[in-house]
Each structure stands twice: as C-alpha cells, then as structure tokens.
Amino acid sequence: MDDIEGKILSNRSIAPGHCLLRIRLSRPMGVVRPGQFVMMKVPDGGVFLRRPFSIYDYQKGVLTIMYKVVGKGTEQLSKAPEDTPILTLGPLGRWFTVSRRNIPIVVAGGIGFAGVYALVKKLQGKASIFFGCSTSDEVALLKDAVPFHPFVATLDGSYGFKGNVIQLLKIHLNGLKGKNVEIFTCGPDNMVKSLRGLIEPHRIPCQVLLEERMACGMGLCFGCVKKTMDAQEPYKRVCKEGPVFDLWEISL
Amino acid sequence: MGNISIKLFGKNLRNPVFNASGTLGYGIEIEPLWGVETLGAYVTKGLSIKPHHGNPTPRVWEERHGMINSIGLQNVGVDRFFDAYFPFFKRKKTPIIVNFFGFTEDEYIACAEKIKPDRFIVALEMNLSCPNIKAGGISFGKEPDMVFDIVKKVKAVTEIPLFAKLTPEVKNIVDIARAACEAGADGLTLINTMPAAGFDVKKKNIPLKGGLSGPVLKPIALRAVHECSKAVPVPIIGVGGIMDAMDAISFFMAGARAIQIGTATFVDPYAIPKIIKGVADYLDANGHKKIDDIAGIANNV
Ligand SMILES: Cc1cc2nc3c(=O)[nH]c(=O)nc-3n(C[C@H](O)[C@H](O)[C@H](O)COP(=O)(O)OP(=O)(O)OC[C@H]3O[C@@H](n4cnc5c(N)ncnc54)[C@H](O)[C@@H]3O)c2cc1C
Ligand SMILES: Cc1cc2nc3c(=O)[nH]c(=O)nc-3n(C[C@H](O)[C@H](O)[C@H](O)COP(=O)(O)O)c2cc1C
Ligand code: FES
Numbered sequence: 001m002d003d004i005e006g007k008i009l010s011n012r013s014i015a016p017g018h019c020l021l022r023i024r025l026s027r028p029m030g031v032v033r034p035g036q037f038v039m040m041k042v043p044d045g046g047v048f049l050r051r052p053f054s055i056y057d058y059q060k061g062v063l064t065i066m067y068k069v070v071g072k073g074t075e076q077l078s079k080a081p082e083d084t085p086i087l088t089l090g091p092l093g094r095w096f097t098v099s100r101r102n103i104p105i106v107v108a109g110g111i112g113f114a115g116v117y118a119l120v121k122k123l124q125g126k127a128s129i130f131f132g133c134s135t136s137d138e139v140a141l142l143k144d145a146v147p148f149h150p151f152v153a154t155l156d157g158s159y160g161f162k163g164n165v166i167q168l169l170k171i172h173l174n175g176l177k178g179k180n181v182e183i184f185t186c187g188p189d190n191m192v193k194s195l196r197g198l199i200e201p202h203r204i205p206c207q208v209l210l211e212e213r214m215a216c217g218m219g220l221c222f223g224c225v226k227k228t229m230d231a232q233e234p235y236k237r238v239c240k241e242g243p244v245f246d247l248w249e250i251s252l
Numbered sequence: 253m254g255n256i257s258i259k260l261f262g263k264n265l266r267n268p269v270f271n272a273s274g275t276l277g278y279g280i281e282i283e284p285l286w287g288v289e290t291l292g293a294y295v296t297k298g299l300s301i302k303p304h305h306g307n308p309t310p311r312v313w314e315e316r317h318g319m320i321n322s323i324g325l326q327n328v329g330v331d332r333f334f335d336a337y338f339p340f341f342k343r344k345k346t347p348i349i350v351n352f353f354g355f356t357e358d359e360y361i362a363c364a365e366k367i368k369p370d371r372f373i374v375a376l377e378m379n380l381s382c383p384n385i386k387a388g389g390i391s392f393g394k395e396p397d398m399v400f401d402i403v404k405k406v407k408a409v410t411e412i413p414l415f416a417k418l419t420p421e422v423k424n425i426v427d428i429a430r431a432a433c434e435a436g437a438d439g440l441t442l443i444n445t446m447p448a449a450g451f452d453v454k455k456k457n458i459p460l461k462g463g464l465s466g467p468v469l470k471p472i473a474l475r476a477v478h479e480c481s482k483a484v485p486v487p488i489i490g491v492g493g494i495m496d497a498m499d500a501i502s503f504f505m506a507g508a509r510a511i512q513i514g515t516a517t518f519v520d521p522y523a524i525p526k527i528i529k530g531v532a533d534y535l536d537a538n539g540h541k542k543i544d545d546i547a548g549i550a551n552n553v
Contacts, residue, residue, distance in 0.1 A: 001284040003521055041519075046316045048466065049518060089521060215312045215319060216518040219281035221274070222297075222323050223312035234305055235326055240281065 001218070003089045004029060008082050009062065015140035018111065019078050020056075021065045023086055030091060032058045034119035035209055035244040038090030039217035040065070045076040052214045052239070054115040054186075055091060063088060066114035066141065092217050093243050096207050098123065102182035105130065107169060107195060109187025113141050115209040115243075116186045120146060127184075128172070132165025132191065166194040173198070182206070185247075193252050206247035212238040227251045256532045256543055258292065258510060260487065261413040261438065263347060263374050265292040265510075268543050269500065269528045272491050272514030273298055273351035273377065273417075274323065278337045282521070288346045290525050293374050295349045295512060296333060301362045303329035310459050313450030318466025318493070319515060320450050325353060325382070330366050338372075347372050349415070353379040356386050357402055365409040376412050378403070380432075381419035381444040381463075393419040393444075396431035403435035415489065417441035420472050429480040441489040441512070442476040445469070466515040469493040474506050481507025481548055495523065497530020504531075507548040 006023040014020045032055050039050035051073045057064040069078050080086070096119050098104060104127035108116050113131060120129060129150040131142055136159035142150055152160030153168040161168045165187075173181075185195060186209035199206060212224040219240030228236050228250050236242065236250075256267045266289075273295045279288045288294045306326025313320040328336070330352065341348050350367055354360035364376060380393030380402070392402050393416075403416055416432040418425060420443040429440055445463025452459050473492025481488050490508030494500050495516045503511045516523035531543075540546055 003285070047314075048316060049312075049314050049319060213310050213312050215321070215515075216521075218277075218284075218521065220277045221312065221321065221518060222277070222306065222326050223321060225306070225309060225311065225326070227308070233303070233328070 001030065001090060001092060002027065003087060006063065006086050006088060008080055008084045008086060010082060011078070011080055013078075014066070014143070016137050017069050018138070018141060019067055019069070021067065021077065023063045023065070023088065025061050025063055025088070028061055029058060029063065029088075032091045032118070033095035034122050035095040035115065036091040036093050037217070037243060038063070038065070038088045038092060039214070040077075040089075041087035042073045042077050043080050043084050043086055045072075047073045047076055049215050050087075050089065050217060051077075052211075052217055054118075054209070056114050056117050057121070058091075066111070066117070068111040089217060093239055094241065096184050096209075096244050099182065102180045102205065103176070104128075105169070105181055105183045107132075107165060107183055107185040107187070107191075109133070109165060109191040110138060111141070112185075112187030112191070112209070113145075116184055117145055119184055130165050130169050130172075132168070132187070135159075164191070164194070166191060166198055169195070170198055183247075185209070189252070192247075196247060196252060203248070207244050208247045208250070209243050210238050210245055210250070211243065214239055255541070256528070256535065258543055260374055260510065265347060265374070267292040267528050267531070268504070268510035269524060269531065270295050270349065270489070270510060270512045271517065271524060272512040273379065274325075275514035275517055278328075278333070280337070280340060285521050286525050287344060288341065289344045290528065291346060292510060293347045293349050294341060295377060296351050297327050298325050298379050299327050299330045299333050299350065299352045299363065300325065300354060301330060301359050301366065303327065303332065311462075313460050313462070315450075315464070315466070315468065318464055318468040319518070320448050320460060320462045320464050321445070322460045322462030330363055334367075342372050345372075347374045349373075349375050349377050351377040351379055351417070353382045355382060355384065357384075357405060360392075360402060360406055361409055364406045364414075367410065367412065369412050373412055375415050375439065376410060377415040377417050377441055378406060379417050379444065381417070381421075391419055391421070393428060394422055396427045399428050400431040400435040403432050403437050407436035413438040415439040415441045417444055418476070419444045420446050420469075420476060425476045426479050426483045429484050433484045433486055437486065439487040439489065439509075440480060440484065441491060442480055443469070443473045443492050446472065465493070467493045467495055470499060474502060477503060477508050478506040478550060494527070495519070497527050497534060500527050500531050501534055501546065504543060504546050505548070505550040507550070509547065
C-alpha cells in the first residue's frame with residue numbers, strides 16, 4: 001500500500017453517465033488482487049475527502065477505474081482532462097478468494113461490475129457472468145471486458161432478459177442443482193438482498209463486495225462500518241475487514 | 253532535522269506532534285505507510301469501561317472544508333485495548349496518551365481507575381464532550397460546575413497526569429478551562445469537534461448530526477488555545493483543523509505545548525510525518541533551537 005502520484009492518461013465516457021479513467025502511476029502499486037480498491041484524491045473543485053473506487057484493472061503502472069457519475073466528486077472527476085495530476089492510495093482492503101472446487105458465478109448490478117471485473121478477468125472464462133442493469137445503454141460497460149457470453153438482464157427489456165438479474169440467475173441456478181457453486185457479487189443493496197433471498201434456502205457460498213461512505217479508506221476512522229452477525233463486535237470496517245465479506249456473516 | 257523533542261510530565265517525547273483521538277485507529281492500521289514511533293505520542297481511540305458499538309451508518313459526511321462524523325465512540329473497551337494493543341506500543345517504544353470517556357460519572361471513574369501507571373503512559377485524556385445520560389444528554393463539558401465535579405472525582409482515583417479535553421460548544425471556554433484546572437487537571441486538550449449537521453438537498457434530509465472537524469475548526473481552536481493558555485498555568489495540547497506545518501506553528505505560537513492531527517490524515521495519510529518535518533525545518537530555518545522558543549509568542553494587535 002502506498003500513496004502514489006499519477007497523471008491521467010485518458011478519461012472517457014463509455015456509456016451515459018459512466019466513465020473509464022486511466023492513470024499512469026509514478027511508482028508501482030504493489031500486488032493488486034480482485035476486489036481491492038483505491039482512495040482517490042479528486043482534483044480541485046472543493047472535494048475535501050478522497051473517494052473509494054475499485055481497481056478495475058492494473059497493468060504495468062497503469063491503473064484503470066470505471067466509475068459512475070453520482071455526485072460532486074465523480075462529477076468533478078469526469079471533467080478532469082488528460083495530464084491532470086492525481087493521488088491514489090492503494091491497493092486497499094480484503095479481496096475475493098476463489099476456491100478451485102466450486103463452479104464460480106459472478107453477479108453484478110450496474111456499476112457494481114467495476115468491482116468484480118478484475119475477478120472475471122482472473123477466472124478466465126471459468127465463471128458464468130450475470131449482469132443486470134436498467135437499460136441497454138449500460139450494457140456498454142461489458143463491451144470489450146467480457147469476451148465470452150454473459151447473461152444480461154435489463155429492467156426495461158431493451159437488451160437480453162427482461163427483468164432483474166436475480167430473476168435471470170434463478171432460472172439458471174435450477175440447472176445447477178447438485179453442483180458446488182459459489183457466487184461473487186457486487187451491486188445495489190436491493191440486488192444483494194434479493195440474491196440473498198434466492199440462495200438462502202441452499203446456503204450457497206457467496207462473497208459480496210460492499211460499499212459504504214468512507215473518510216480514510218484504511219481503518220483509521222471507523223466511519224465505513226457494516227453490521228455483521230458478530231455479537232461481540234457487530235460493526236466491521238468496510239475498508240479494512242472488507243470490502244469483500246462473506247454474505248452469510250453480514251446483516252443486510 | 254533539528255531537535256524538536258519536548259518534556260511532558262517528566263517524560264521525554266521525540267516531538268510535540270500527536271494524532272488526535274479516534275483518527276489513527278488502534279495505531280496498527282498506519283503501519284503499511286509509517287509507524288507510530290514517528291509520533292511524539294500516540295493518542296488512543298476513546299476507550300470506555302465496556303466495549304461500545306457506536307452508531308449506525310452513515311457515520312461521515314463531507315463539507316467543503318471539513319467533515320462531520322458520528323462514529324459514536326465505537327471501541328473495544330479499556331481491557332481489550334490493554335491486552336491486545338498496548339504491547340504493540342511498548343514494543344515500538346512509543347508512549348501513549350489514553351483518551352477515555354463514559355456516559356455516567358461512574359463509568360468515567362471506573363475507566364480511569366482501571367488504567368495503571370506505566371512508563372509508556374504519558375497521560376490520560378478525558379473526553380468531556382460525551383452526553384451524560386443521567387443529566388438528560390447534556391455533555392459533561394458544558395457547565396463549569398459539572399466539569400469541576402467530574403475532573404475532581406477522576407483525579408482522585410488516578411496517579412497518572414490528567415488532560416481534560418474540552419468541547420467548543422460552550423458559552424465561555426476559559427471558564428471551563430479554569431474549572432478543570434481548579435479541580436486538578438494537569439493539562440488541557442483544546443478542542444474537540446463542534447456539533448453540526450449534514451444536509452442532503454437531493455433527498456431533502458439531514459443524514460447525520462455529529463462533530464465537525466478539519467480546517468473549518470482551526471480558527472475556533474486557535475482562539476481557545478490562545479485565551480486558555482493566558483488564563484491557566486497547565487500545558488495545553490492544541491487540536492482542530494491542523495493541516496500542515498504552518499498551521500502547527502500557529503498553534504505553538506498561540507500557546508500550545510503540543511498539537512494533535514486528526515482529519516488531515518484522512519486527506520493525506522502522510523500529513524503527520526510531513527508536519528513533524530515541517531515544524532523542525534521551520535525552527536532550523538528561523539534559528540530556533542527548540543519548540544519552547546516559539547511557544548506562546550503570539551502578540552495581540
Ligand atoms: C470499496 C468501494 C469501491 C467502489 N468502487 C466504485 C467503482 O469502481 N466505481 C464507481 O463508480 N463507484 C465505486 N464506489 C462508489 C463511489 O465511491 C461513490 O460513488 C463515490 O464516492 C461518490 O462520490 P461523489 O462525490 O460523486 O458523491 P457524493 O456527492 O459524495 O454523494 C452522491 C451519492 O453517492 C453516494 N455515495 C457517496 N459515497 C459513496 C460510497 N462510498 N459508496 C457508495 N455510494 C456512495 C451517496 O450516498 C449519494 O447518494 C465504490 C465504493 C466503495 C466503498
Ligand atoms: C472520525 C473521528 C473520530 C473521533 N473520535 C474521538 C474520540 O474517540 N475521542 C475524542 O476525544 N475525540 C475524538 N475525535 C475528535 C478529534 O480527536 C479532534 O478533537 C477533532 O477531530 C478536531 O481535530 P481535527 O480537525 O484535526 O480532526 C474524533 C474525530 C474524528 C474525525
Ligand atoms: S473509511 Fe475510515 S475506517 Fe473505513
């Protein structure tokens with residue numbers, strides 16, 4: 001982990017409201033594992049604290065982040081031109097751990113795909129990918145990223161399955177009865193909740209990448225906690241004990 | 253780098269720069285970047301007699317020049333701290349200041365009593381901004397009488413030097429400072445966060461109320477440090493919005509013997525080592541041999 005200066009190589013829109021940011025770091029970041037994130041100092045414009053983003057990709061000193069514009073920090077970031085200096089602290093947090101025995105299934109909702117893409121890449125086509133979003137616009141997030149066939153659900157039915165991604169997953173899970181599957185997921189709270197509802201009866205192993213507002217990103221402030229089943233210390237830090245958690249250990 | 257060590261209650265500290273309570277985890281979290289041995293002393297996260305879970309999220313909110321937090325004093329409790337974390341500071345030969353709190357007078361007293369003198373403990377720091385549940389939630393630190401009372405009772409059960417950490421949300425902080433000192437406080441930490449609210453215009457709601465920290469707090473803290481240092485004879489630790497070495501220098505000149513850095517670490521995780529170096533460089537560049545040469549030299553115009 002280190003705080004590293006870098007410069008924006010490119011920062012372009014890949015779908016309405018979604019951007020891909022590439023930064024050339026001045027020093028190598030160290031070993032990066034799927035699910036880890038960075039705290040990024042958004043350049044200028046009165047953004048006081050850093051913002052957390054999953055490490056979408058990291059290769060040869062170039063860090064890639066995929067982000068959705070939701071508020072002032074990401075708005076400001078989306079305006080930053082090439083060559084803008086930027087600070088990134090990372091890699092941070094606990095990562096997805098993959099066991100060889102299980103058949104991996106990756107379930108992502110919208111920009112949640114940014115959190116699982118590094119894992120998808122590592123699994124090299126061994127995983128089934130389920131992606132859910134609102135409209136066909138967002139399907140562009142998968143473009144180039146997933147060379148093999150992903151299962152896609154759009155809420156408005158403009159691409160793939162019409163409905164939500166958990167309904168789509170349900171259909172496929174029926175076909176996998178008796179097999180050892182394991183699920184890796186990242187997406188909106190409601191998606192994670194309905195996923196949990198779906199797989200609760202089977203207690204399928206599931207790792208989930210959670211998000212919470214952060215101030216420090218490295219376990220210093222206790223600002224980013226999620227409630228867990230641990231009776232003694234229920235609140236765990238998303239930045240330190242997470243962001244990847246065992247779904248069955250957290251209370252949603 | 254020049255010598256910026258200080259002596260506090262007979263203990264030699266490497267430098268006068270500490271972290272602010274609650275802003276450097278349990279100390280171990282910063283290890284990947286730099287170690288607690290960099291600090292003059294490590295200030296613990298606020299400890300209570302029993303473990304405390306703290307508040308639900310959201311716990312942090314950003315402002316243009318600061319942040320609001322409502323962590324709610326989550327901590328593992330004083331016993332667990334001394335079992336699990338204190339040995340790490342001893343190993344690292346880093347003295348600590350133990351920040352603690354209670355929701356009742358008894359909890360404050362029990363907590364202070366629990367902590368035994370040790371050569372690696374410089375002082376206790378009692379957080380007087382906590383809501384007193386018996387007094388209907390008004391904080392312990394708001395009325396001179398209440399401050400006098402609780403400081404006196406805590407002082408009676410400990411031999412460790414005692415800092416009283418004051419809240420800025422009072423009519424006259426000098427009155428509170430005097431009350432704490434008359435009750436036996438050996439030093440003051442000024443100041444804690446200021447009560448504030450975050451507002452979400454999109455959702456038309458107040459997502460959290462909590463304590464405001466960061467640069468917005470600095471002028472308030474500086475005034476408190478300056479006025480109290482003129483009014484009481486005990487050492488003052490200045491805290492509130494210190495972001496860089498020049499901020500730090502201004503606190504020393506205003507009358508602080510030592511300083512604490514909180515929110516700055518979230519913005520720049522290397523803020524503390526940078527400030528330590530910056531303070532030493534400033535002394536060197538201006539021909540000062542020690543921190544005391546600039547202590548309290550501020551003039552009123
Ligand atoms: C570990 C982790 C990894 C993340 N990875 C990515 C990623 O790869 N791509 C991406 O686009 N986003 C990611 N996020 C979410 C991203 O951090 C937020 O969208 C961003 O901080 C919002 O900043 P803002 O200033 O634009 O929004 P603000 O103006 O601060 O807030 C606008 C909205 O964003 C929400 N928000 C603020 N902070 C967070 C947060 N930390 N998590 C979720 N929602 C938040 C607020 O509740 C609000 O609704 C990640 C978050 C975490 C914790
Ligand atoms: C996340 C957070 C947690 C804090 N926890 C405590 C605490 O446990 N006890 C305490 O006395 N002060 C606590 N404080 C207050 C700080 O110690 C300090 O007084 C305040 O933040 C002002 O300094 P700053 O502007 O440098 O952050 C906390 C502040 C923050 C931001
Ligand atoms: S963001 Fe500070 S502890 Fe997680």
